[in-house]
Amino acid sequence: MRTILVVALACMSALTLMQAGVADIHIHGIVRDSVTRAPLIGATVRVANTSQGTVVGRGGVFHLHDVVGDTVRVVVSMIGYASKAIIVTGGVDRRVEVLLAPAAILSKAVMVEGETNAGMPAQHVEVLSQAHVDEHRGQTFADVLRTVPGVTIIQTGPSISKPMYHGMTGLRLVTLNAGVVQEGQQWGAEHAPEIDPFAPARIQVVAGPSAVMYGPNAIGGVISVEPRPLPTGNEAHGEVNINTFTNNWQGALGAWLEAGDVLGSGLAVRVQGSTRRAGDAATPAFRLTNSGFSELNGAVDLGLTIGDVEVVARASLFGTTLGIFSGSHVGNSTNLQRVIERGRPLSVTDAFSYDIGRPRQEIEHRLLSIQTTLNLHDAGTVKVVYGWQRNDRSEFDAHNSRIVGRGDDPVERARDSVARLNRALATPAMQLLLDTYSADARWTVDVGHDVRLTTGVAGQHQKNTRFGSVFLVPDYVANGLGGFAFAQMMVGDVALAAGVRYDVRTLQADVRARFATESVRHDRTFASGTASIGAAWEPSEHWLVRANVGTGWRPPHVNELFSNDVHHGTAVFEYGDSLLQSERSVGLDASVRYRQSDVEIYVTGYVNSFDGYILSVPDRNNPTVTVRGAFPTFRFTQTPATIAGADVRASWALSNALNLYGVTSIVRGTDVGRNQPLFMMPADRVRLGTHLHFHDAVGLHDPFLDVSVVAVDRQHRFEANFDYADPPPGYALVDVSVGGIASIGNHDVRVSASVSNLFDTRYRDYLSRFRYMAYDVGRNITVRITVPF
């Protein structure tokens, strides 16, 4: 890892020299509806003949920095509007206003525009633009997603956060990283996605027909993480991000540098690196001892186009050491009940430290993706994506190891016990090594004028190796093969999309019980189909209606089949069921967008009905008696279930400078078979805010001030006696952020400061796995500086 960073830094300094003398210009603009003058949030802005571009953010504002050339052509497009190209000339800083005329129907051009997205116009897509992503740099990957309507976070202390979308997470949500389905140990609620939060330029959350391209498990949708497009011209750019966080005294540094047409070879290169280091986080009452973390990530992207063949390759390395709050580890259920009664662990401290002891996780994720696209002109395009991933996860237990030395001589025995102790301390309680190879090929072709068809095959091979004394997942080998077809078409003024897929998955698990010397081989094969259809209709410039209906499935995961151990964070003994069948879902989602002058309202509703929803439920009559005492027994089982909900997003521009916005999410999960609410469903929440934005003020370009309140209700829907503690009360937090762009020398430096949990409110979130023993983190002041060059 260190080697890569050194290489990256060397490349950066070399390229900095290379690009000296090239004058860059900056374009700032506002995109509006030509009729209503409403800001068009989400419109795409591209610099013609380059890969440079951005997405229009709040207030209809966009910024394009470091555009090379004296006169540039900028193309602005948005679904439902005719694309417009403008010529920008003169001056270093240029300001433009672009008015887009509404198109009566979704035009063919729009569909082409949608081609580069994981999502298509006919289906529900939530996009986090680069500006949005930038606002959250330095936080965890899931925290960046927090602002997307419908996304909530399962938190295991400040260092580990896992996204949940529409009540689904982990095994029901696919993360697509540089075109490859991310494969880590997603089954664990305390296992965060291994994504460098500095890497993505754009993140999309997609649900609907195009999800068929990413296989089973995409029941809840696809989170697509896209790196910046590589430059195509002879140009070089870079950026340095510096963040500090006061709550845990975190420092974060990210940098990337890219160059197109290196030495006239046509090769485009980008190197990127980031590091984060944090100490113990503070709740309003005490510090979370041992909650610090350190992270070091690096990536190299290469792109080359020769004739009709384009190759884009990405190699990335994600490495992190995550401390886990030492007070969260309890011995047995009686211990946990005592902690809950006390509201905190036995001893807590305000002392701050960067030390990371036990328990902790050490994770390395390596990814190699090679995407080759062959342009066959009239015969369409063929794209082949090859992926290799290695996920290496070690979890170190808090438990003191009792070590007895061996040998007849006392001195020899003492030496032996020290050696054994050191070995035990360096040995994870659980280590999982997961290698995944994937390859898929797809062919996209236009059939006539109004139909675009994509067909493909996808294969996957996976091997998991377990080390240690924790029996949550066994050694296994899994293989998958699938075929899919996906079509988009225009029928009158309705855009339609439909996808079908069939997959076969095999699993060979070698399951060994604790204290057993022989393992038992289990062979399972799962096969099923996925189908989905969606439509979008824009009857007038004010209204947009979308709907999707689909059916999906996922095979049971190995931990659901073979888990056989205690979860020390939750003090339950969880047993898998090796006979579980695949989980099936039928889902319907619909959204309506209304836009009139300065008001925009977007409402999404969805319902997913599951057959054989896999969950773990208490077996109250059979507690597991161990030498540590009796643990409640939980067994994985299947039940009919429904998850339904709604998201509403609204914004109201009071003036060019002042914008009010609100986002609310409601999720209802029901175990229909047992007639009980599902466990760990997010409570109802709403965020209301005001965003003040000027063009130039206090010596800054585009300064903004954003104040918002998030209010989260108590989760009133819970099953009695399921959990050790009832859901915590609701809470409200105030967040403030302020920032702008300062011109320093030739650089447009983005600076921002934000305060989350302004009043240091004491609260416990229902989805926080530490709610039993600690408050969530208190006030946190973040300063971010981004220097492009």
Next chain:
Amino acid sequence: MLTRLIAVGLVAGLAVGCSDHGHGPHDHDHDHDHDLINRVTLFVTPVSGGAEQAFVWEDADGPGGNAPNRIDTIRLAAGTSYNGRLEFFNTKENKDLTSAIRSERDEHQVFFTVEGNVMAVAASDIDSRNLPVGLEVLVSSVRSGSGTLKIELDHFDNTSDKNGITRSDETDVAVTWPVLVP
């Protein structure tokens, strides 16, 4: 060809980055060093002299799987006092872990809970701060009848949290025997 070159280059780069990370075959299965207790024995000898008795609690296959395979009934003579001791053992590795606990006695304490008021148990050993440990005990029968004895071995991460009374959040052992006094 170029694709392959790029691929080879990238793989080589990754290999350099991870060369310090080995998984030899000897790494497989580290169960041994995490010395798990799966047998607890209470030994008692009448203070007035007599044979030592042993009462065993054992879970041969460890946590999960089958239920504990042996839980003896503690049978005490009426109106008798005993010297007792506890033994914590791993039957799979055939290792006595009591001495390891004794050497960390400042971080450990055994707590005793009697239901049915049939017997009394008190620690007779102390740590460096004169706080009870509970590996050595005084046992006496109180009245005729049946009840239970629960012993809990608590581990204290911070020695300063141990005060002889307060329970820790990390109980390493918690087992219960039935008790019968004729």
